[in-house]
Amino acid sequence: MFYREAGDFKTSYVDDSQTFPIRFDRWRYYAILAVAFGAAPLLINDYWANAVFVPFLIYAIAAIGLNILTGYCGQVSLGTGGFMAVGAYACYKLMTAFPEVSILIHVLLAGGITAGVGVLFGLPSLRIKGFYLAVATLAAQFFLVWLFNKVPWFYNYSASGQISAPERTILGHAVTGANTTASAKYFFCLVILFALAWLARNLTRGTVGRKWMAIRDMDIAAEIIGVNPLTTKLSAFAISSFYIGVAGALFFAVYLGAAEVGEAFGIQKSFLILFMIIIGGLGSIFGSFAGAAFMVLLPVLLKNVLVGQLGWATDLAAHVELMIVGALIVIFLIAEPHGLNQLWRLAKEKLRLWPFPH
Amino acid sequence: MSDQILFAMEVTLNGLMAGVMYSLVALGFVLIFKASGIFNYAQGVLALFAALTLVGFQNGQVPFAHLINAIFGTNLHHFGWHLPAVVAIILTAAVMVLLAMIVEKFVLQHLVNQAPIILFMATIGLAYFLEGLGDIMWGADIKKLDVGLPQGANEAFEAVTDSVFGFGLYIDNLDIVATVVAALLVLSLTLFSQYTKYGRALRAVADDHQAALSVGISLRFIWVLVWSIAGIVALVAGIMWGSKSGVQFSLSLIALKALPVLMLGGFTSIPGAIVGGLIIGMGEKLFEFFAGPLIGGATENWFAYVLALLFLVFRPQGLFGEKIIERV
Numbered sequence: 001m002f003y004r005e006a007g008d009f010k011t012s013y014v015d016d017s018q019t020f021p022i023r024f025d026r027w028r029y030y031a032i033l034a035v036a037f038g039a040a041p042l043l044i045n046d047y048w049a050n051a052v053f054v055p056f057l058i059y060a061i062a063a064i065g066l067n068i069l070t071g072y073c074g075q076v077s078l079g080t081g082g083f084m085a086v087g088a089y090a091c092y093k094l095m096t097a098f099p100e101v102s103i104l105i106h107v108l109l110a111g112g113i114t115a116g117v118g119v120l121f122g123l124p125s126l127r128i129k130g131f132y133l134a135v136a137t138l139a140a141q142f143f144l145v146w147l148f149n150k151v152p153w154f155y156n157y158s159a160s161g162q163i164s165a166p167e168r169t170i171l172g173h174a175v176t177g178a179n180t181t182a183s184a185k186y187f188f189c190l191v192i193l194f195a196l197a198w199l200a201r202n203l204t205r206g207t208v209g210r211k212w213m214a215i216r217d218m219d220i221a222a223e224i225i226g227v228n229p230l231t232t233k234l235s236a237f238a239i240s241s242f243y244i245g246v247a248g249a250l251f252f253a254v255y256l257g258a259a260e261v262g263e264a265f266g267i268q269k270s271f272l273i274l275f276m277i278i279i280g281g282l283g284s285i286f287g288s289f290a291g292a293a294f295m296v297l298l299p300v301l302l303k304n305v306l307v308g309q310l311g312w313a314t315d316l317a318a319h320v321e322l323m324i325v326g327a328l329i330v331i332f333l334i335a336e337p338h339g340l341n342q343l344w345r346l347a348k349e350k351l352r353l354w355p356f357p358h
Numbered sequence: 359m360s361d362q363i364l365f366a367m368e369v370t371l372n373g374l375m376a377g378v379m380y381s382l383v384a385l386g387f388v389l390i391f392k393a394s395g396i397f398n399y400a401q402g403v404l405a406l407f408a409a410l411t412l413v414g415f416q417n418g419q420v421p422f423a424h425l426i427n428a429i430f431g432t433n434l435h436h437f438g439w440h441l442p443a444v445v446a447i448i449l450t451a452a453v454m455v456l457l458a459m460i461v462e463k464f465v466l467q468h469l470v471n472q473a474p475i476i477l478f479m480a481t482i483g484l485a486y487f488l489e490g491l492g493d494i495m496w497g498a499d500i501k502k503l504d505v506g507l508p509q510g511a512n513e514a515f516e517a518v519t520d521s522v523f524g525f526g527l528y529i530d531n532l533d534i535v536a537t538v539v540a541a542l543l544v545l546s547l548t549l550f551s552q553y554t555k556y557g558r559a560l561r562a563v564a565d566d567h568q569a570a571l572s573v574g575i576s577l578r579f580i581w582v583l584v585w586s587i588a589g590i591v592a593l594v595a596g597i598m599w600g601s602k603s604g605v606q607f608s609l610s611l612i613a614l615k616a617l618p619v620l621m622l623g624g625f626t627s628i629p630g631a632i633v634g635g636l637i638i639g640m641g642e643k644l645f646e647f648f649a650g651p652l653i654g655g656a657t658e659n660w661f662a663y664v665l666a667l668l669f670l671v672f673r674p675q676g677l678f679g680e681k682i683i684e685r686v
Contacts, residue, residue, distance in 0.1 A: 070475075076475055095613060096614055097659070123471070124667055124670065124671050127670070127671050127674050128667075128670045128671065128674050129674065130474070131397050131474065131478070131625065132621055132670055132674060132675075132676070134397075134478075135620070135621050135666070135668060136511070136548050136617070136621065136663070136667045138617060138618075138663050138667070139615070139660060139663035139664050139666070139667045142659045142660035142663055143660040143663070145659075146656065146657070146660050147660050149656075150653070150654035150655075150656065151654070177577070220684050220685075221631045239371075271482060274374070274482075275479065275482075276478070278475070278476070278479045282475075299468075312428050313428065314492070315498065316425065316428055318488045319489065319493040319494045319498065320425075320494065321490070322486050322489055322490030322493070323486070323487050323490030323491055323494065324490075325483075325486055326483045326484065326485050326486030326487030326488070326489070326490060328483075329479065329480070329482070329483030329486065330464075330465055330483040330484060330487065333469065333472075333476055333479060333480045333483065334465070334468040334469060334480075337469075337472050337473070337476045
């Protein structure tokens, strides 16, 4: 009824190539932005920010990053946790070395440093393909975590081996450290996520994105039609690592406050983010959001039901949770291997015909 | 001979023995990858699950005791019997076969023709599930596994090397047993796949799923078979690792130790798994011995991966993997 192109006339190329060609989609998008930027920061409290919203926003950035590499460019990576650690430690070193510079610049620089490291570990992708590459990226994961554990310079020789974020402000509001309000954390992450998601969406539908997809679909064929595999694969590694590095920096500085590398950025994190993009949908920005929301909400929900409602011991609940998460992942892959994004697409197709499907 | 060289020799020997243990896990991976093209991340958790089940049977634990107690408020823990090791092992092997059937029925059957990464993620989901299941069934505490394998230093070997070099080299009896078992396992798997009807069917499926189907080989049966074999290999690995370091959660992480072995040896080669394991085991122990003290130690976590990575840059299909031929 409302959701269709009919009557939505396009009179210029700009109109024709916009991200949301259907008017209803556009309104929905503006409405979500208005709620996210306008209403949510006023209503949010500490529990919701720490348990749901801040991790969701940060994981969404990381998921977009990994989706660029795996979903758009077809290079499976299991090194996400290691690259997040690079972002976190780069941010920490910059924060403590240049306290007078804005935290926003530090976060972006941390992303840039991670991009460099990503390119370095992306180099073998020119020779190694498929699962061999996936396992090869584990080298990055284990080596980087080991490096941040063993070289004291990275954690400023602190006795505990941990890094902890000092207080930094933006426009007079603390965004890191103990005095941060829930809405400041939320808003800071939201602004970065919005900017990066907008950038990713536009990158993936332009020349760069098309080259990535050509490489993903068949790299030899892409090479023959003139896509340079070196620059294409490495640009995917660089941009993906930039996103993951920013996510790592935020995860440490804003969300955790203090981090120990093996615990916060271990291999489980790599799998978690890979799950997000598989469940959300490979090669889709919306899918990254949906997958991040799913994987953040699921444990919170299960914990509330099992420990809160049924009153089970936490260790038993943790094991049941592990089983349920595992089973749900398998069920989900069987029911919809193309992820939440595909369900969303189907729903939209149905909506177009609604209420007169025939 | 100087102490340094002798010590390096001992490190090399122990590295080779550790490599055999990695190979035991890698073998299960190779079997499944060959027969179904599935990269089975759950192999390490299978070993943990098998070891937990074995200990549970041996000690007569009540499965799901913790869960039942939580729901019904009872206080169950043990049946109060102790099974002999052999009976427990046979029972556990039966459980692994049953598990293979369940996995085939509820997971693999529904994922035929999906992209490899989807199958890979499904096995990670399976790994989570089995990890939770194992903990709920048998409890998460560290358990001691004792099936009567010899342990401790091998005195005969120490005496011989002492008389030759004037310095007794240390070898654990358990490692010797593991080596013999691994050799037997590879031998019997090779014989099985070369000289039996089912072995031929297995190789046919590994070669080409569709061609195998069209000559009347049941893909489902082969998958159950291969997952059962992988489960039993996991049981063997679980017994060895469990006897060495106790049955606990960290046992499932040996999958991560087996991955570089696979990369080095090639995902499709059984001898590759053995040779890769030996190279990785020896390499990482020697590297830790020589370079570890200089750069802070604990290099075993990543050295194997970096070694395999560097190796793959020169030979992308691994040592014994099938040559990757790419066509447009």
